[in-house]
Amino acid sequence: QVQLQQWGAGLVKPSETLSVTCGVFGGSLTGYYWTWIRQAPGKGLEWIGEINYGGNTKYNPSLKSRVSISVDRAQNQFSLNLTSVTAADTAVYFCARISRSVPYTWGQGTLVVVSS
Amino acid sequence: DIQMTQSPSSLSASVGDRVTITCRASQGFADALAWYQQKGGNAPRRLIYAASTLQTGVPSRFSGSGSGTEFTLTISDLQPEDFATYYCLQHFDYPWTFGQGTKVEVK
Numbered sequence: 001q002v003q004l005q006q007w008g009a010g011l012v013k014p015s016e017t018l019s020v021t022c023g024v025f026g027g028s029l030t031g032y033y034w035t036w037i038r039q040a041p042g043k044g045l046e047w048i049g050e051i052n053y054g055g056n057t058k059y060n061p062s063l064k065s066r067v068s069i070s071v072d073r074a075q076n077q078f079s080l081n082l083t084s085v086t087a088a089d090t091a092v093y094f095c096a097r098i099s100r101s102v103p104y105t106w107g108q109g110t111l112v113v114v115s116s
Numbered sequence: 117d118i119q120m121t122q123s124p125s126s127l128s129a130s131v132g133d134r135v136t137i138t139c140r141a142s143q144g145f146a147d148a149l150a151w152y153q154q155k156g157g158n159a160p161r162r163l164i165y166a167a168s169t170l171q172t173g174v175p176s177r178f179s180g181s182g183s184g185t186e187f188t189l190t191i192s193d194l195q196p197e198d199f200a201t202y203y204c205l206q207h208f209d210y211p212w213t214f215g216q217g218t219k220v221e222v223k
Contacts, residue, residue: 044217045152045203045214047205058211060210060211062211094159100166101165106159107159108159109158
């Protein structure tokens, strides 16, 4: 059974770049789409974007100029980078595998706080 | 963007109650909708996909219905473990958008 494990810096300074990586264990990147979703403290869920094994991406226009998602086939993982962060980017960031067209298997979440 | 308006934002209910949560979409689509349950800060759990298909392993007291601009999640016999926050997600068009969430609390 596939499991997703996330890691990344928990504290990022304003204007710097947030990076979170999602490792895929017990399965392969091949044949699936992968997504990032975030949740600000006490708020709802926000879709950030998705990527497939071939590296094709879709991003939320609200973040499009700052976000990039990439895959590392050799390491069987995918990553989120968000540039020029502000306090508004403080959130728990979740990775997920898309199955039946929507997120099904999720990572544990990574809290990223933007603060100086 | 497709706006998903979820209601109510919260509700109080008792064990055994029937609970209904609604998501209204700003534009219609057939069945590109899923429902999730989230407890605390844990990752969401998928309950329903394709508007009405019950995820394997999810109790049959959960059901989804609807198409077009109105979708509904029903919990027919609320159990103690069902007190949580519920979200709808549309994936008909990019960007995918979630409803604002419904917190189901103990009455």
